[in-house]
Structure formats: C-alpha cells, structure tokens
Amino acid sequence: MDIRNLDSDQVVAYLTGMGFELLTVSEAVKAVGPSIEDALEFILTNSGGGGNSPSTSMPKDGSSRITRKMGNKMRQSRITEHLNLGTKSKTRTTSSHSVTPELKENVRQKCHVINSDIASQAPEPVIMFPCKDMIGEDWEEKVKRILNKHFGYSALKSFQKEALEAWLAHKDCLVLAATGSGKSLCFQIPSLLTGKVVIVISPLISLMHDQCLKLAKHGVSACFLGSGQIDKSVEQKAMDGMYDIVYVCPETILRLIDSLQNLAACRGIALFAIDEVHCVSKWGHDFRPDYRRLSVLRETFKAEKLKFLMFDIPLVAVTATATFRVREDILKSLCMSDQTKIVVTSFFRPNLRFSVKHSKTSSVSSYKRDFEELIAIYTKRSTSGKRNYSSMLDMDDASVSSTFSRSFEHEESYEEDIFNSDISFSDDDELALGNSKSSPVSEPRKLSVGFLEDECDHQVADDFDVSCGEFSVQYPKDFSSCSLHAFPTKPDKRLQLQHGPVDEGSAIIYVPTRKETLSIANFLCRFGVKAAAYNAKLPKSHLRKVHMQFHEDAIQVVVATIAFGMGIDKLNVRRIIHYGWPQSLEAYYQEAGRAGRDGKLAECVLYANLFQIPTLLPSKRSEEQARQACKMLSDCFRYGISSSHCRAKMLVEYFGEEFQDRCLLCDVCVNGPPEIQNLRAEVMALMKVIHVHYRQQCFGDASGEFEQIIHLPNDIRRRRYVNKANIKTLVRSIREQYAEFAESDLVWWRGLSRILENKGFIREGDDKMYVQVKFPEPTELGLKLLRSEEDQPFYVHLEADMQLSMKTPKSNSSFSEWGRGWADPEIRRQRLGKKTSWRKPKQRKSQNVKPNLGTVRGRLTAKLCKPKT
Numbered sequence: 001m002d003i004r005n006l007d008s009d010q011v012v013a014y015l016t017g018m019g020f021e022l023l024t025v026s027e028a029v030k031a032v033g034p035s036i037e038d039a040l041e042f043i044l045t046n047s048g049g050g051g052n053s054p055s056t057s058m059p060k061d062g063s064s065r066i067t068r069k070m071g072n073k074m075r076q077s078r079i080t081e082h083l084n085l086g087t088k089s090k091t092r093t094t095s096s097h098s099v100t101p102e103l104k105e106n107v108r109q110k111c112h113v114i115n116s117d118i119a120s121q122a123p124e125p126v127i128m129f130p131c132k133d134m135i136g137e138d139w140e141e142k143v144k145r146i147l148n149k150h151f152g153y154s155a156l157k158s159f160q161k162e163a164l165e166a167w168l169a170h171k172d173c174l175v176l177a178a179t180g181s182g183k184s185l186c187f188q189i190p191s192l193l194t195g196k197v198v199i200v201i202s203p204l205i206s207l208m209h210d211q212c213l214k215l216a217k218h219g220v221s222a223c224f225l226g227s228g229q230i231d232k233s234v235e236q237k238a239m240d241g242m243y244d245i246v247y248v249c250p251e252t253i254l255r256l257i258d259s260l261q262n263l264a265a266c267r268g269i270a271l272f273a274i275d276e277v278h279c280v281s282k283w284g285h286d287f288r289p290d291y292r293r294l295s296v297l298r299e300t301f302k303a304e305k306l307k308f309l310m311f312d313i314p315l316v317a318v319t320a321t322a323t324f325r326v327r328e329d330i331l332k333s334l335c336m337s338d339q340t341k342i343v344v345t346s347f348f349r350p351n352l353r354f355s356v357k358h359s360k361t362s363s364v365s366s367y368k369r370d371f372e373e374l375i376a377i378y379t380k381r382s383t384s385g386k387r388n389y390s391s392m393l394d395m396d397d398a399s400v401s402s403t404f405s406r407s408f409e410h411e412e413s414y415e416e417d418i419f420n421s422d423i424s425f426s427d428d429d430e431l432a433l434g435n436s437k438s439s440p441v442s443e444p445r446k447l448s449v450g451f452l453e454d455e456c457d458h459q460v461a462d463d464f465d466v467s468c469g470e471f472s473v474q475y476p477k478d479f480s481s482c483s484l485h486a487f488p489t490k491p492d493k494r495l496q497l498q499h500g501p502v503d504e505g506s507a508i509i510y511v512p513t514r515k516e517t518l519s520i521a522n523f524l525c526r527f528g529v530k531a532a533a534y535n536a537k538l539p540k541s542h543l544r545k546v547h548m549q550f551h552e553d554a555i556q557v558v559v560a561t562i563a564f565g566m567g568i569d570k571l572n573v574r575r576i577i578h579y580g581w582p583q584s585l586e587a588y589y590q591e592a593g594r595a596g597r598d599g600k601l602a603e604c605v606l607y608a609n610l611f612q613i614p615t616l617l618p619s620k621r622s623e624e625q626a627r628q629a630c631k632m633l634s635d636c637f638r639y640g641i642s643s644s645h646c647r648a649k650m651l652v653e654y655f656g657e658e659f660q661d662r663c664l665l666c667d668v669c670v671n672g673p674p675e676i677q678n679l680r681a682e683v684m685a686l687m688k689v690i691h692v693h694y695r696q697q698c699f700g701d702a703s704g705e706f707e708q709i710i711h712l713p714n715d716i717r718r719r720r721y722v723n724k725a726n727i728k729t730l731v732r733s734i735r736e737q738y739a740e741f742a743e744s745d746l747v748w749w750r751g752l753s754r755i756l757e758n759k760g761f762i763r764e765g766d767d768k769m770y771v772q773v774k775f776p777e778p779t780e781l782g783l784k785l786l787r788s789e790e791d792q793p794f795y796v797h798l799e800a801d802m803q804l805s806m807k808t809p810k811s812n813s814s815f816s817e818w819g820r821g822w823a824d825p826e827i828r829r830q831r832l833g834k835k836t837s838w839r840k841p842k843q844r845k846s847q848n849v850k851p852n853l854g855t856v857r858g859r860l861t862a863k864l865c866k867p868k869t
C-alpha cells in the first residue's frame with residue numbers, strides 16, 4: 001500500500017490498525033488532514049506519547065517515522081504486558097509499557113523457548129487467567145462500553161450474558177441459539193475485555209472472511225489462517241499475538257498447537273471458540289473429520305498440563321443446528337468438561353416466511369417460470385437501459401463448456417470481472433482447482449465441463465480456502481445501519497405481516513451442484529440481474545470479489561453451493577431460494593438463516609420436484625453414515641411434501657424444541673391445510689395388498705388370515721427379499737384388482753404408504769434405509785387395522801405430492817385399462833391409427849433422403865419410390 005496517497009478513512013483505518021484509539025485518530029486526521037505522518041505527529045505531540053488505548057501501548061520514543069515495522073512494535077508491547085504481569089505481580093494491570101528493541105528480542109526468545117515440551121520448561125505460573133474478580137464485578141458495565149464502542153449495541157442478549165458468565169467462571173460452554181441471534185459476540189467480547197487473543201475454529205473460508213471483514217469494520221483486528229492464506233507472514237504475526245481474534249480452519253489449528261502454547265504463555269489466549277460446532281458430529285450435516293480431532297485443545301490447554309496457566313483455557317462451542325444426538329456427540333467428541341454450561345435459546349426465527357413450491361428445477365424452462373418474479377424485483381429500476389450482464393458464463397444449458405480465457409491482468413473494474421464470462425486463474429487458484437504443480441502457472445487454465453459437471457461441494461475441506469489476507473481495522477460510518485430492527489414476536493402482530501411485501505434487499509439461491517451455480521447465474525445475468533456464481537471450484541480471486549461485492553450490494557443475487565452457507569452475516573438478505581432438494585433440514589435451516597438478519601420480513605422458498613424422491617449427493621460415507629444421511633434426507637423430503645404442519649414449527653421441532661405456536665407466515669399457515677378426507681377404502685386396499693404379498697413371500701401362500709407378524713430368521717428374510725415386492729409392484733396389483741382405483745398413480749399411493757408408515761401401520765421391510773418406504777410390510781398395528789371390522793373412517797390430509805398427482809392429467813387411465821383396451825377393436829383401431837400418424841414424419845423424411853444405389857436395399861428403395869408414370 002502506498003501510504004502517501006490515502007484518504008481520511010484509510011488513514012484512520014491504518015492508525016487504528018496500529019492500535020491507536022479511534023477517537024484520537026479521528027481528531028488527529030480532522031486536525032491535520034489525511035496524512036499518516038502528520039496525524040501521528042499530532043497524536044504524539046498531543047498525548048505526550050502516553051497512549052490512550054486500554055489495549056495498546058504507545059511508543060515512548062515518539063518517533064514519527066511511519067513504517068509497518070513500527071506498527072508491529074506497538075502490537076508486540078501487549079506481549080510484554082503479559083510477561084511483565086507474570087513476573088512482577090499476579091494482579092493484572094492496564095499500565096502501558098514501552099517497547100525497546102532489547103525487550104522485543106527478549107520476548108521473542110521467551111516465546112520460542114516454549115515448545116511442545118512446554119510443561120516441563122515453562123517458568124512458574126506467570127499468567128493469571130482473567131476471571132470475574134480480576135475484571136471486576138462491574139464486568140457487565142465494561143462489556144456494555146465495549147459493545148457500544150465497537151458494535152453500537154446497547155446491551156447483551158440474555159444468552160450472550162449467560163455464555164460470558166460461564167467463560168468468566170472458567171467453564172466450557174455449549175451455545176445453541178438460532179441463526180442470526182448473535183452467537184459470535186460470545187467469543188468476540190472476551191478478547192476485547194482482556195486484551196488477550198481469541199482463537200476461533202471455523203469450517204468455511206467464506207465464513208472466516210465474512211467475520212474478519214465485519215470485525216475490521218468494528219475496530220477489532222482479526223485475521224484468518226489456512227492453506228489459502230497467500231501472505232505467509234500472517235501466520236507468524238498471529239502466533240506473535242498481533243491480532244485480537246484469529247480464525248483458523250480445523251485442519252490448520254492441529255498443526256499450530258505448539259505455536260499456540262507459546263501464544264498462550266506470552267500474550268495469552270482468552271478462549272478457544274469452535275464455531276459451527278455441529279461439524280464435529282457424524283450425525284449432523286457438514287461433518288468434518290478434523291473437527292473431531294479438536295479434542296486436543298481441551299486436552300492440551302489445561303492448567304495441570306501447562307504450568308503457566310492457573311485455569312484451563314475455556315472452550316466455547318456454538319451452533320444453530322444441532323439435534324439432541326448431535327449435542328451429545330459434540331460434548332463427548334471434544335472432551336468438553338463435565339461442568340460444561342449448556343446455553344439453549346429458541347431456534348425460532350419469527351421474521352422468516354417459509355414456503356415450498358413444486359418445480360422440476362432442471363432446465364431453462366423451469367428457470368423462466370420460477371425466477372420470473374425475482375427478475376422483475378431486481379430489474380425494475382433498470383428496465384430502461386437494461387444492462388445485459390450475461391457474460392458470467394456464455395453458455396446455455398447444453399453447452400457448459402465455454403472457456404475462461406481472458407486474463408485478469410487487464411482488470412477494468414470489479415463489476416466487469418464478476419459478471420464477465422472470461423475468468424482466468426491466478427496462481428493462488430491452482431490449488432483450488434486441483435491443478436497439478438507441474439502445469440505451467442502462466443498458462444491460463446480452461447474451465448471445462450469436467451470441472452463443472454455435477455460435482456457438489458460436500459465435504460471438500462480445503463477447497464473453501466479463499467485467501468482474503470489481513471483485515472485492517474475500519475470503523476463503521478453509521479452504527480445505526482447495524483441495529484436490529486425489532487420484528488413483532490406477538491402472534492397478532494405477525495398476522496398483519498402475512499401478506500406484507502418483502503423489501504428488495506439481496507438474495508442467495510442455493511443449488512445442489514456447481515454446474516447449476518453457473519447456469520442459473522448466467523440465466524439471471526441475461527435478464528439484467530446482477531448475479532454471480534459461487535462454488536468451491538471457481539477461481540479464488542473471483543470468489544473474493546463476489547463476497548466483497550455481495551456485501552457492498554453491488555451484486556444482487558449470489559447463486560451458490562453450500563460453500564457460501566454457514567454463518568454468512570449480511571443484514572439485508574431478503575430472499576433465500578433453495579433450488580432443488582437440500583440434503584438435510586439442518587443444512588436447509590442453516591442456509592435459510594442467512595435471510596432477514598436485520599429482523600425484517602424475509603422469504604425462504606424451497607423449489608423442489610415433489611414428484612421425485614430426492615437422492616443423496618455423492619460423497620464418501622461409511623455404511624452407518626449413509627444410513628444417517630438417508631434419514632436426514634428423508635426428514636427433509638417429509639418437510640417439503642407436508643401440507644398440514646406449520647413449516648417453522650416443523651423446523652424448530654426437528655431440533656428438539658417444543659413449539660406450541662405457529663409462525664402465521666408460512667404457506668401452510670397462510671393457505672391452511674387441505675380439506676381432510678376419509679381414505680378408509682384406499683387404506684384397506686393398500687393394507688390388503690401389502691399383507692397378501694407379505695404372506696406370499698414369507699410362506700409362499702397368499703391366502704390366510706391376518707394373524708400375528710412372524711419374526712423371520714435372518715436367512716429366510718434375506719431369501720425372501722430376492723423376490724421382494726416394492727411399492728411399484730404393489731400399486732400395479734391395486735390397479736389390477738380394484739377397478740375404482742384404476743385411475744390413481746404411483747405418486748399418490750407412495751404418499752399414502754408414507755402416511756401409513758408415519759402412523760405405524762407399515763414399516764420398511766428391507767435392511768437398507770430409504771428416503772421413503774420402498775418394501776412395505778405390515779406391523780402388528782397394521783394387522784389390527786386389517787382385522788377391524790367396523791367401517792371406521794380413516795381421516796387424512798393429502799400431502800403435497802398426492803394433491804399434485806390428482807391435479808395432473810393422466811396420459812392413460814391406468815396400466816390395466818391400457819392393457820384391457822387392446823381387446824376392444826375400436827380402441828385398437830384408434831391406437832394403431834395414432835401410431836401411423838406418429839410414424840408419418842419419419843416416412844416423409846425418408847423421401848428426401850436419396851437412397852444409396854450401391855446397396856441392394858438402396859436399389860430396392862429407389863425402385864419402390866420411383867413415381868409411377
């Protein structure tokens with residue numbers, strides 16, 4: 001950076017980044033203008049070199065030479081604070097210390113003495129962990145001041161207070177709170193309160209990037225480390241204690257354990273935070289095996305192991321999407337202490353309007369129908385000079401192979417690049433693209449179908465590394481833009497907003513595959529929407545820009561895979577569209593949670609093909625994990641096709657919360673459930689057919705009473721399933737046996753079998769796990785139903801797929817009727833007639849083709865086709 005050519009904001013950012021107080025810096029810049037040198041001169045002259053920041057000390061030598069080195073020196077002084085603190089007194093002082101080169105060297109030496117066998121070499125207990133007594137009983141007042149100064153908020157939320165209290169009592173803490181509720185503050189405040197470093201383990205680079213950017217804006221220095229970090233000096237600086245908050249991906253932190261011990265002994269580590277901690281669990285979504293190895297943190301940073309600690313360094317683990325099973329797994333896998341405080345808040349987001357719509361989501365014709373409204377919203381202001389941004393990728397559905405050849409060397413503007421089809425790869429992109437080291441870096445890489453075709457971003461840890469460098473401190477110009485707009489939580493108030501308009505804001509469209517990010521972004525761009533694709537395989541330079549521009553509202557819509565999911569905190573995201581089935585409700589709720597973080601009304605729409613049972617995206621899974629993944633997908637499918645339960649209620653209850661209320665905003669709450677129907681006849685027909693097939697397979701005898709279920713030995717079970725009757729076979733039997741049901745189709749019966757399974761009348765007969773029952777067999781309860789003689793009504797709400805199937809016109813009345821129809825001479829004549837006309841174009845076509853006279857067939861054809869004279 002050329003420090004001679006900066007504007008006022010940049011000078012303020014630069015100097016606050018060096019550790020000076022914002023107020024002082026602002027006054028200085030106001031007085032002397034946008035010059036670092038002059039501003040520093042002003043500060044030093046006016047403050048007498050004493051410094052006024054509680055967390056930083058000022059150099060007493062009063063040098064006015066501005067160098068980056070000097071910034072480092074001033075940061076280093078914090079390390080000396082801790083060393084002095086330890087060697088002189090056990091009471092924390094806030095006095096400043098000047099940094100001489102000798103002292104700096106001394107610090108470095110001390111830091112490097114401490115290594116893996118730190119426990120044996122460490123000096124006497126030197127650093128006291130700040131607890132309530134040291135920070136003072138008035139810690140809440142102090143936190144309030146910090147909140148106000150850095151973030152512009154007036155008070156902590158109650159769950160944040162609870163989490164901080166646990167930290168002050170040196171306890172581990174697990175925080176389970178809704179998306180957007182403010183979990184990050186639980187681990188950001190400790191650094192600002194103590195002047196020590198907080199280490200945050202985070203799963204996605206997009207998330208680390210997002211948080212670092214925000215912190216920088218709020219005057220907190222932060223950086224992130226990972227394989228994508230281009231500036232290798234950042235890691236050393238972070239380990240030297242130069243940043244308040246350090247974000248690290250789990251893979252990297254395991255490599256840094258020794259350096260972290262040094263850091264804990266020098267500047268001090270206030271807390272280890274594990275963000276999105278559900279990634280620890282095999283039973284959750286986004287499982288990251290390296291998260292499980294984070295138990296090393298709890299095992300290493302213990303007072304009994306590191307002599308210089310008086311207390312264990314606490315661990316705080318946070319997530320918005322963990323079921324009971326996942327919570328237990330987290331506590332166990334991370335070896336969190338028995339005393340761990342668990343803070344749980346409601347998962348309910350009162351301002352999110354959920355809905356589900358049927359769509360094939362597979363082609364441009366679906367895009368046209370489904371995104372019409374979105375396009376209208378985002379282009380309404382620019383319809384006159386409608387700019388065509390269609391260059392994100394110049395391709396249509398069929399040809400995704402257009403290449404990315406233009407180099408970024410001649411960048412004109414950010415905007416051009418983001419929307420431009422020609423994306424080339426810079427050096428740091430090679431890794432993300434899996435490019436071999438041997439390939440020449442200078443040659444622009446072509447992005448081919450091979451890269452894009454149906455790959456998903458599941459469980460690709462390092463792919464998310466998008467280096468964004470360091471984050472210098474900047475203060476927000478207007479705090480009011482960050483304040484939470486209070487959304488009415490009272491039902492009657494929410495009712496008024498049922499049909500309320502949703503502001504323009506910005507949108508994220510989540511798609512299952514990388515290929516779709518490109519095709520949909522391209523589609524939207526063609527209609528003038530400022531849209532961009534985001535997936536782990538795109539060039540890092542492109543991803544960085546998308547991220548920045550999205551936050552600056554220069555991009556209206558990001559079309560992304562899960563690589564742009566967890567934790568992203570942009571206040572005015574008004575629409576989250578899932579285009580295709582998500583893999584789990586956890587993932588769905590997590591991604592939907594990006595919407596409405598300012599508290600205003602926001603829309604979360606799931607477009608999915610309700611006729612088709614979703615399938616798992618390819619990923620490496622053990623058998624056990626595959627079963628779990630299938631169960632999660634099944635829950636997600638059931639959410640989508642449900643027509644009678646409040647969507648928000650379904651979602652929060654999925655996470656184990658008891659929810660008596662209804663959201664009053666979702667499509668089900670607004671439209672109401674469909675009319676209840678008595679399906680006694682259909683239920684009995686299906687149950688009978690299931691029973692007959694079950695008997696047939698078990699005993700080779702279809703007739704017989706509805707006696708007790710016999711629990712067959714495994715070998716018989718296995719043999720039985722050689723000829724197992726799946727739901728398709730059963731439906732064919734129903735159509736053939738019951739004339740009144742000849743019109744119905746598979747989707748409808750599949751829906752009914754799901755309802756019967758939910759009510760416990762049938763169960764899956766196969767050992768495998770399916771998204772919905774595939775080989776149904778009766779349960780004891782089912783047999784009881786069959787035996788019941790009274791004509792009791794069986795009331796049911798038809799689910800969404802069943803309703804759709806009834807609305808869809810059938811091409812032929814039923815399979816059996818189609819078969820029977822051939823016996824009728826009139827029907828036969830009509831059908832054959834149709835077939836003839838269907839063949840006609842082919843015949844016409846052949847007339848234009850000249851027969852090959854070199855073959856017997858050709859000569860014969862020519863003879864036959866010869867016009868008669």
Ligand SMILES: Nc1ncnc2c1ncn2[C@@H]1O[C@H](COP(=O)(O)OP(=O)(O)OP(=O)(O)O)[C@@H](O)[C@H]1O
Nearest residue numbers: 153155156157179180181182183184185320567569
């Ligand atoms: N005490 C508070 N008062 C007002 N606003 C707050 C407070 N704490 C946090 N916020 C705001 O809430 C928003 C969401 O914060 P944050 O990103 O920490 O959410 P989160 O709980 O981590 O969500 P996610 O689970 O999606 O990651 C932020 O914009 C933040 O500024």
Ligand SMILES: [Mg+2]
Nearest residue numbers: 183184275567
């Ligand atoms: Mg978060």
